[in-house]
Amino acid sequence: MRKIVITSGKGGVGKTTVTALLGRKLAERGARVVLVDGDVGLNNLDVVMGVENKVVYDVSDVLDGRCRLSQALVIDNESGVAVLPSSSRKFDVSAQAFRGVIESIRGADFVLIDCPAGIEEGFHRAVSSADECIVVTTPSASAIRDADKVVALLSSYRLNDVGLVVNRVRYDMIARGDMLSAKEIGNLLHLGVVGVIPEDDHVTVYQQLGRVPDFAVSEKCAEYLADNVEKGTKQLVEPYMKRRWRLR
């Protein structure tokens, strides 16, 4: 069972979006996937996965013994992905207790943990429950700076692997020289790029429906991300977009 935390430092850069996209793509390839909402208080993975109406129990109920883990897991029928929701009510949970819940997950090939923004206890709880990490950033200078701080913090955790996803990339701006490319951002952060997701209106429009349509560019790029994650590679694959924008 591979436990991967999706983190960023800066809020709103696309952790939950990447968790959902990657989870669905891995499931499409036949993997058994559990997505864990690590955001206590500002939870929204269930909404982004379109399963919020099915939520009965959440991780706080599991921790307090009000239900079993299997009762709290909500299945997205379309993808087969299981979601462990978090609570909108703030509650105290230690990193050790959270890790205990994640370690009790049985039969999954991948557990993806959606980390809260920031570098406080929620970050510690999520990162210390994982053995691999994906750092998400957008090409903005402030997001890259926060990602850099997070990368430095990650060195004190026992992680087998750390990869980078650059989200909300605008290839027209890169072509004009107005935005750093994913490769340049990877070099700045000293991280291998496992995925590049372009700015895509479909993400916003269709997130309310719980999925992004197959024809969306972000969906296609998520396939490359899933491929890298599954194989443990860090190939910077963006031929589709490069051809479109005639980038070298």
Ligand SMILES: Nc1ncnc2c1ncn2[C@@H]1O[C@H](COP(=O)(O)OP(=O)(O)OP(=O)(O)O)[C@@H](O)[C@H]1O
């Ligand atoms: N590639 C993209 N193209 C267009 N919109 C996007 C893209 N990625 C994310 N968004 C939008 O950006 C917003 C923030 O995304 P998301 O909730 O995934 O970020 P987050 O890092 O999980 O935020 P938080 O730190 O609050 O948990 C959402 O409205 C989402 O639809």
Ligand SMILES: [Mg+2]
């Ligand atoms: Mg989020």
